[in-house]
Amino acid sequence: MSGIVWKFGNDINTDVLAPGIYIKEPIQVLATHCLESIDVDFANKVKVGDFVLAGENFGIGSSREQAAQVLKELGVAAVIAKSFGGIFYRNAFNLGLPAVVIKKESNIDAGDCIKLELETGRINNQTKGVEIFAEIVPDNLLGLIKTGGLLGQLEKLKNIPNREYQ
């Protein structure tokens, strides 16, 4: 996957990703308010296949899955951050949105075009012509991405409750 980078700071929380006052709206509407208190243009301008790059603790806060779902709705290919809020991290993979950890965000700026190889963690910054490596996504989570999230796995168990899915 390759796309343009949208860069944010530390502690991007679930209330700015999916604001409570719009939580009753359909996901398409909620998505138009994604990150608006930080960047009013983001939801409008982000394109399918783009990446969100952030600092520490991305997605901290509420358990609301919509925080990951709005990014997916907007077509974001993956979130790359120094660390993630734990609930967001699980939610993202459950919805089939890769969340990738990098130790240093140097060498990637907003607007750069990057290519991410999920299996190896290789990130190729095509704008700058440099390469960095993200941490490898654990096997069980990579499996979730491949089956289209947890729902994809559950579908395989259709009508057979109480069977292990992991």
Next chain:
Amino acid sequence: MGQTVSEKIISKAAGLTEVKPGDVVTCSVDLAMIHDSGGPRRVKQIMEKLGANVWDPNKVVLVSDHFAHNTDSESMKILQLTRDWAKGQKIDNFYDQEGICHIVTPERGHLLPGMFAVGGDSHSPTGGAFGCFMFGVGSTDMLGILVTGKTWVKVPETININWSGSLKQGVVAKDMALRMCAALGMNGGAYQAIQYTGDAVQSLSMTERMTLCNMSAELGAQTGIIAPDEITYEYIREAGGHIEDENNLISDDDANYLIKHEFSANDLEPQVATPHSPANSTEIKNIEKVQVDKFYIGACTGAKLVDLSMAAKILKNNKVAAGKQLTVAPASSKIYNQASENGVMSILTEAGAKLLPPGCGACAGYGAGVLENNEVCLASTARNFQGRMGSSTSHVYLGSPYTVAASAVTGTITDPREFLED
């Protein structure tokens, strides 16, 4: 190798004799708690499509709290859908608008020490006060649990936070939580398990312990846990919970900790978090004179009986400042009834507080009393992220119920000890 309380609970839930931090294991869930916002309305349709039912209705607790008492048609629809689902899935443990899930669930004796419990809400670590390994998940994660009764965890490291000494008059668990947010930051918990120990923790009442564990979420921890003791057992017995074995679930002496943090309760002062993060907490004396429009005592963190009693202690013989608004949203109907019986409620209303029905109220920006543009609020809630309680241009400060009440009297952020000295 010895194990911590969390590791012991996870081992048991995974059917293993021992687990190590970092292991990815599949666990059987003892209790799944869900609410009206992240629960039925998000999973009903998909469960129908899957042709799946809840794995064990007795292990599910369902609470309508987020949309409780909202009167708009969308909220009414969500509440009705929640009821219908409870009926269809034969969920007996359904509490419809009787209070906030984190409060109602233990209040009714559903949380027992040693449980591996999951909640469809980020403040689920509140259950750690009862010696449960309890953490929050999103709705698809919960869907998987509801259908299979199982979920995976990466066994967390345990972080020990030890509070020595004893709290001074006017300083409470909320201040401890805010102090930790300031010292350790919102990623200080690094999605690991925090175990709270020390004299200051041990001497907290059960409901104050809940406040402490609740805000483990603000430290970014997977959960916060306190080893059960006589105070825990007594609360559970009174709540009607049945404990099979009061076997003192404690960490082994040679258990491993990622890190140990030491705090002293002796010199803790009332704390206030400035907008827009609980990590912006500081001693109240460092806060410049801030004019506040609205004061809010509510939420799972700040509207239990002990919290309302703190407010009443200050508001007895005092009035909410002219032109200011103090809103109180008791955390459960049981608490509301208790506070009505013991006179706390009338002290609050006579001082000028406006009442919201039990539930999440304005805390998450969903319901009645949410903030308008540019409004400034001081709240006893857990979280003050930008836009959390309403408009994205509003400002929320956090403090203890004592601090909120004292400030409501003066109209600006005020040290509650000014009202408590006798």
